């Protein structure tokens with residue numbers, strides 16, 4: 172289905188999990204992909220996968236918390252590829268390094284989630300917005316979380332950052348609408364990625380669980396929270412991102428779409 176033929180997409184945090192899934196689905200739908208990640212080896216590996224679909228891929232190291240780094244990303248991409256059409260702000264963390272070994276979030280965890288999950292969106296969008304505005308065309312897709320829809324007891328720092336990601340997306344949607352740029356959020360539910368492996372590890376440490384594996388902790392959560400009874404996948408998120416990047420969504424902006432198997436509805 173070549174609905175994104177001739178489009179160029181930048182995906183942040185594309186070296187793993189959901190970002191990898193988004194990069195691969197957008198490539199399958201015809202887009203060339205800039206695979207950006209703080210981990211360049213991971214980005215290179217995903218770029219190779221993109222090329223296996225016959226699409227052009229460029230791996231670029233970028234730290235979304237650092238505006239100089241996202242400016243350098245924009246400059247490299249525009250110099251090498253000439254333009255971009257789609258920006259997916261996907262990079263995200265659950266806290267500062269080692270957060271999954273702490274039973275409650277430290278001040279550094281609050282800062283890290285805000286820096287990556289919120290300022291990361293602001294930095295990368297700001298670095299590309301003049302380019303997109305001049306072209307009077309663009310699609311920006313931000314990966315928030317179901318956690319941003321409601322408070323969570325032990326993961327409040329992450330929930331708060333994702334609520335802010337939803338809000339900041341609405342702000343950019345209003346600001347960039349006059350330039351024909353649509354900005355939307357996806358709120359995924361439960362996906363077994365390296366991030367969730369850490370969440371499961373943290374839950375096991377907190378509860379003193381010694382019998383269940385991390386994956387079993389995840390499966391329990393899925394069973395008790397998800398009416399459709401299915402885990403969501405990076406490919407699912409990629410398909411929704413492809414829709415939001417396509418002409419089929421031209422009148423959708425400022426929205427946050429749940430992709431959660433019905434675990435909550437709003």
Ligand SMILES: NC(=O)c1ccc[n+]([C@@H]2O[C@H](COP(=O)([O-])OP(=O)(O)OC[C@H]3O[C@@H](n4cnc5c(N)ncnc54)[C@H](O)[C@@H]3O)[C@@H](O)[C@H]2O)c1
Nearest residue numbers: 184186187188189209234235262263316359361362364366
């Ligand atoms: N896994 C889930 O169940 C789930 C649910 C809802 C939302 N999300 C969100 O989806 C996004 C992707 O999560 P995932 O599960 O694929 O996690 P992941 O840990 O597998 O991947 C995150 C990627 O972001 C990169 N990254 C981290 N900090 C960065 C930085 N400063 N600059 C650039 N890249 C950076 C990492 O290197 C990694 O490749 C995140 O925003 C996360 O909050 C995940």
